[in-house]
Amino acid sequence: MSTIENLKIKKKNFQLSIKHWEILDEGIHVLMGPSGSGKSTILKAMIGIEDIQSLNWFYKGEDLALLPVEKRNLGAVFQTWDLFPHMTAFENVKFAADVRKMKSDDFNSQWEWLQEKLKMKTFASTLADRLSGGEKQRTAFARAIVTKPRFLLLDEPFSALDADLRHESRLLLRDLVRAQKIPTLMVTHDLDEARLLADKMTQIDEVTEILR
Amino acid sequence: MQRSLLGFAILLFLISPVIFLLFSVTGGFQIQIDELLWAVKNSFFQSFMSAFFCLFFGFIAALGLIKTHQHRPAIHAVLVVLCLIPQFIPVVVVLISVMNGLQPFPMGLPGIIIVHVVSYFGMTAILIQNQAQEVLSQTSQAAQVIGSSRFMFYRKIGFPLLRKDLILIFTYLTAVFFSSFSVPLIVGGGRGTTLEVLIFEKMRLSSDWSPAVILSLVQTALLFVLSFLAIKGRAKFSKQQASLSWLGSYAGVFLILIIMAAFFASFASAVVDGLSQIGNLSIYGTDLIEAFLASLFLAFLTYSAVMGFLFAFCGLGRVPHYLDTFLNGYIAPSTALTCFGLLVYFPADFYWSYIKIPLAFLLLSLPSLYRLGWGEKLKSLDPQIQIARSLGAGSFQILKKITWPQMKSHSRFMSGLVATWVCGDFAISRILSTRDFTLGLIVESLMTSYRLSLASLLSLLLILASGLCFFIVLGLDYVDNRKFKN
Numbered sequence: 001m002s003t004i005e006n007l008k009i010k011k012k013n014f015q016l017s018i019k020h021w022e023i024l025d026e027g028i029h030v031l032m033g034p035s036g037s038g039k040s041t042i043l044k045a046m047i048g049i050e051d052i053q054s055l056n057w058f059y060k061g062e063d064l065a066l067l068p069v070e071k072r073n074l075g076a077v078f079q080t081w082d083l084f085p086h087m088t089a090f091e092n093v094k095f096a097a098d099v100r101k102m103k104s105d106d107f108n109s110q111w112e113w114l115q116e117k118l119k120m121k122t123f124a125s126t127l128a129d130r131l132s133g134g135e136k137q138r139t140a141f142a143r144a145i146v147t148k149p150r151f152l153l154l155d156e157p158f159s160a161l162d163a164d165l166r167h168e169s170r171l172l173l174r175d176l177v178r179a180q181k182i183p184t185l186m187v188t189h190d191l192d193e194a195r196l197l198a199d200k201m202t203q204i205d206e207v208t209e210i211l212r
Numbered sequence: 213m214q215r216s217l218l219g220f221a222i223l224l225f226l227i228s229p230v231i232f233l234l235f236s237v238t239g240g241f242q243i244q245i246d247e248l249l250w251a252v253k254n255s256f257f258q259s260f261m262s263a264f265f266c267l268f269f270g271f272i273a274a275l276g277l278i279k280t281h282q283h284r285p286a287i288h289a290v291l292v293v294l295c296l297i298p299q300f301i302p303v304v305v306v307l308i309s310v311m312n313g314l315q316p317f318p319m320g321l322p323g324i325i326i327v328h329v330v331s332y333f334g335m336t337a338i339l340i341q342n343q344a345q346e347v348l349s350q351t352s353q354a355a356q357v358i359g360s361s362r363f364m365f366y367r368k369i370g371f372p373l374l375r376k377d378l379i380l381i382f383t384y385l386t387a388v389f390f391s392s393f394s395v396p397l398i399v400g401g402g403r404g405t406t407l408e409v410l411i412f413e414k415m416r417l418s419s420d421w422s423p424a425v426i427l428s429l430v431q432t433a434l435l436f437v438l439s440f441l442a443i444k445g446r447a448k449f450s451k452q453q454a455s456l457s458w459l460g461s462y463a464g465v466f467l468i469l470i471i472m473a474a475f476f477a478s479f480a481s482a483v484v485d486g487l488s489q490i491g492n493l494s495i496y497g498t499d500l501i502e503a504f505l506a507s508l509f510l511a512f513l514t515y516s517a518v519m520g521f522l523f524a525f526c527g528l529g530r531v532p533h534y535l536d537t538f539l540n541g542y543i544a545p546s547t548a549l550t551c552f553g554l555l556v557y558f559p560a561d562f563y564w565s566y567i568k569i570p571l572a573f574l575l576l577s578l579p580s581l582y583r584l585g586w587g588e589k590l591k592s593l594d595p596q597i598q599i600a601r602s603l604g605a606g607s608f609q610i611l612k613k614i615t616w617p618q619m620k621s622h623s624r625f626m627s628g629l630v631a632t633w634v635c636g637d638f639a640i641s642r643i644l645s646t647r648d649f650t651l652g653l654i655v656e657s658l659m660t661s662y663r664l665s666l667a668s669l670l671s672l673l674l675i676l677a678s679g680l681c682f683f684i685v686l687g688l689d690y691v692d693n694r695k696f697k698n
Contacts, residue, residue, distance in 0.1 A: 049598045070604040082595040086617050095613060099605040143603070 001025055002059035002151075002183075007052060009041055018042070021207040023185055025059065028177060030194040031187045033204030039187035040155050042208075046185070047076055047153055059150065073100070075144030075152040075182070079159050081136045083128035089139040090124040093146050100147040107146070114142045117176060134165050141173065145180055152177060154186040158193060170196055215607065219532040222525060226542070229553025229575060230432060233425050236556045248427065251410040252434070258321050258396070258406060259389035262328035263382050269329060269467065270336025271378075276464020277341040278456045291465065294472045295334025300629075302636020302678055303394045304655050305479060306331050308668050311399070311659075312485075313478030323399035324406075328389055330475065334468065336381065343377040344370075344456060352456050362459055370459070387438035391431075393547035394639035398659060407431050411548035412643060415555065428549040435546055479668070486669030493669070496654070500670075504677060507650045510641075511631040511681045514570040518627035521574055522586070526615045526623075529597045529607060531590060539582040550575050551643040565645040572640050573630055581626045589622050590615070621689055628685030635678040651677060 002025050007018040016038045023029050033039050044050035046057060048069035055065040064072050083092050093114070097107040115121055118138040123131055131139065137157065144152060157173070158166045174197055177184045188194055194201050224231075273295065280288040298306050310327050311317045318326070348370055355365045393408040400409055407427060414424035493500065528535075554568045593615055600610045638656035641649075648654050651674045658667035 044598075047598075047602045049601065069601045070606060072602075073604065074602055076599060076602045078595065078599070080595060082599045084596055084600075084614055084618075095600070095605075096603045099600070099603055099609055147603075 002057065004046070005056040005058070006054040007042065007045060008054050009038065009045065009050070009052060011041075014038065016041075016208045018208050021202070023183075024200050025183045026181065027199030028174065028184045028186060028197050030198035030201045031185065031204060032191070032194050032201055033187070033189060035189055037204050038208065039189075039204055042204075043076075043153050043155050043185070043187055047074055048072055070099075073147075073150045075147070075149035076154070077137075077140045077144050077152075077157045078155045079157065081140040081157075081160075083131070083136055083139055083143075085127065085129040088125050088127055089120060089131060089135065089142075092128055092139055093142045096143045096146050102147055110146055110148075114146060117179070118142055118172065133161055134169065137161060137169060138172075141176060145176065145182055148180060149182060152182045152184040154184060156188050156190075157186070158188075159190075166193075173197070215528055215530075216532070218524070218528055219535050222528070223535055223538060226538070226575065226578065229550045230429075232553040232557045233428055233549065236425060244423075247410070248430070251405055251407045251427075252430070254321060254404060255390055255406040255408070255434075258324045258328070258404070259386045259392075261321075262325045262332070262389040263385035265325060265329045266332045266336045266385050267340075267378065267382050269333040269471075270340055270381075272461075273333060273337035273464045273468050274340035274344065275459075275461040276466070276468055277337055277460070278344060279460025279462055279464065281341070281345070281456065281460070283457055287465070291468050292338060294468055295337050297334070297472070298331045298475070299335050300632070302633075302652065302671070302674050303331075304636060304638060304652065304659070304667070304674060305671050306475075307395070307398055307659065308482050308664065308671055309475050309479035312482040312664060312668065313474060317399070319399055319401035320404035321400075323401070324392075324396050324404055327395045327399055328392065330471065331395075332385065332388075333471070336385065337464070337468070339381050340374075340378070343374060343381070344459070347373050347377060348456060348459065352459060365459065383438060387435060390438055391435055391546050394637075397639055397642070398656065407434075408546065408548045411546075411552065415548075415552055415643070424552060428546065428552055431546050432549055482664065482668035483672060485665040486667075489666050490669065492666055500651075500654070500673070503649060503651045503654055504673060507635050507652065507674075507677050508681065510566065510569055510650060511634045511677070513566060514573045514634045515627045515631040515681075515685065517570045517574050518577070518581075518630050519623060521578070522581075522619070522623040522627065523616065526590065526619050527607065527611050529610055529615065530594055531587065536587065536591070539579050539587060542579040545576050545579060547572075547576060547640060548643070551640055554644060560646065562646050562649075565641070565647075565649070568644040569634070569637075569641055572644060573634055573637075576640070577630045577633070581630070584626065586619075586622060586626050590619060593618060621693065624685060624689050624692075628682050631685065632678040632682045635681050636674050 001022045004018055004021040004023065007016075007021075009016050031039055031042070041050055045052045045055055046064075048065075048067075052065075057064040083089075084095065087095065090111075093111065094107070097110075102110075115124060118141065120135075120138060120142065123135045123139075126135075128136065128139065137160075140157070154173075158169055161169055170193060186197065277288060277291055277295075280291060307327060310330055311323075314326065317323055351369050351373065352365065355369060360369075391408060392406075393412070396404060396406045396409045397412065400406060405413070408431065411424050411427045411431065414427060551568075551572050554572055558564050558568050596614055597610055600614050605613070636652055637650070638652035641653050642656065645653070648657055651670065655667045655670045655674060658664075658670065
């Protein structure tokens with residue numbers, strides 16, 4: 001288990017606090033809650049892009065919250081996927097490998113595997129701007145896990161997909177993180193999605209004290 | 213930490229002229245209150261009246277843009293270009309056209325107001341049309357279905373909904389006109405001295421600069437208040453693409469066409485008059501070629517300075533909130549104050565003009581460039597920057613691989629725009645240089661000595677230099693994009 005402690009978020013008309021929360025360090029842990037309940041903010045705080053001074057995140061004896069964002073070795077996929085539009089799908093994935101200084105042999109084998117698994121061959125050299133929604137999402141997944149991060153954080157990654165594509169993508173994600181053994185925390189408000197994917201599910205109000 | 217320091221350094225750079233001035237104040241202040249009040253009164257009068265008439269004519273012209281927006285896109289595009297022309301061509305061309313078209317030209321405050329209105333009515337029309345599209349789309353369709361007449365809609369719904377936006381546009385224009393320098397300098401005459409021109413005169417004519425320092429600080433305080441009012445309380449509406457055509461009017465189309473036709477005809481007639489004096493150009497000898505090259509060189513230096521600064525700005529990644537607020541609120545930096553600050557700080561030697569003029573343009577144009585969409589574009593990269601950081605990318609990697617490749621083309625266009633302004637400039641160069649070494653300065657000297665025909669002829673060279681400058685930048689961008697694609 002990894003543990004989150006002392007997470008206190010204070011915004012203009014919104015406050016929440018988590019004193020202690022245990023997160024699975026293998027499989028998929030789903031954080032459920034309605035829109036606007038602060039799920040994404042919690043995720044951003046864990047990634048380090050929401051500056052929370054008091055936070056502790058203990059994982060395998062190390063407090064990840066003390067590390068700067070770039071040293072936390074996390075993978076993240078947001079609702080909007082946020083691909084780099086001036087790069088191809090391949091270049092998006094390669095960028096992540098380059099910044100983590102991944103050895104080229106390791107990258108090549110990992111890329112081969114991801115390309116196969118995510119069916120990326122047909123669009124690997126297409127500019128991200130020109131990809132379809134499903135292709136963008138697969139590229140975002142590949143970019144997030146290519147370096148085998150210590151944790152994968154997902155913020156409603158299926159919400160912008162069509163209903164028929166959504167189910168296929170959910171199964172793909174489940175297979176992917178199981179095969180790569182990357183512990184994953186996903187936030188969603190969709191109960192069906194949570195039931196399908198979760199090895200453990202937490203309702204946001206079970207762990208947080210929300211003061212509005 | 214590095215980001216905070218860089219953000220702070222940028223802010224400090226932008227306000228450096230004020231800091232230079234504050235540190236240059238020594239001893240007691242001597243200022244004639246009557247003179248100050250008179251200049252402040254003139255500044256307020258010309259800026260209020262210019263803004264009022266701009267809004268009046270801009271509103272009518274906006275009706276034309278609204279009429280053609282969805283059903284006549286080609287005509288609409290032509291009208292938008294016509295509206296923007298006075299904003300992008302050198303100010304001297306506007307001055308020559310208006311001064312030649314209105315004979316005898318009313319020098320003083322009326323002259324300033326007329327030139328301002330011709331320069332800005334088109335841009336005002338575009339601003340009003342954009343606001344109307346945003347604010348009135350939802351209600352106009354509902355009103356049309358109910359059976360409301362156009363007049364009734366404007367009276368009961370349109371004006372009440374747009375009132376706040378119109379007031380904001382009016383305040384924004386007032387701030388811009390309040391800090392206008394080049395127009396009052398040429399057409400203000402003895403009776404139309406504004407605060408900006410008074411500062412310039414104090415610097416030029418007196419060895420004691422303390423009155424100019426005080427005037428500059430008064431000017432800055434007034435501009436700050438106007439800028440603050442202009443950005444306050446802007447309401448947000450969802451963008452809709454509903455047709456507002458029934459709210460528009462062809463009267464607006466005709467107004468734009470008539471004003472711009474008169475503008476071009478007047479300029480053409482001035483140039484034709486100038487052709488008869490082409491022989492007089494021989495007195496300049498090779499000076500004209502040197503001035504042409506000096507203008508281009510200054511434009512190149514300014515282009516490089518702006519590009520360098522925008523590159524450094526991209527290094528910020530995410531723009532700190534305070535800097536974003538400052539750049540959005542700093543609507544109209546004072547030309548006189550900025551130039552005065554540089555005069556105080558740099559040596560008076562002529563060759564320093566090549567440093568001072570690009571720096572002045574950098575300081576004066578950055579807030580405008582930021583508001584012209586460059587800032588929004590940079591801010592739109594925030595999610596990508598966050599992702600890149602979460603993937604482990606450092607600041608330099610983000611700048612090199614993510615931010616700059618996506619901002620480069622836009623930055624080049626913006627820097628090119630400033631470079632074309634430099635080509636056509638005379639006002640900033642007049643303050644910062646001791647010699648008439650650019651085309652703009654030679655044209656301005658001719659105008660102030662009432663040789664309008666010759667000035668008109670030379671302004672063609674000015675347009676050529678500006679156009680050349682802009683097309684070189686476009687060419688650079690094209691080549692770079694091709695290289696990138698290959």
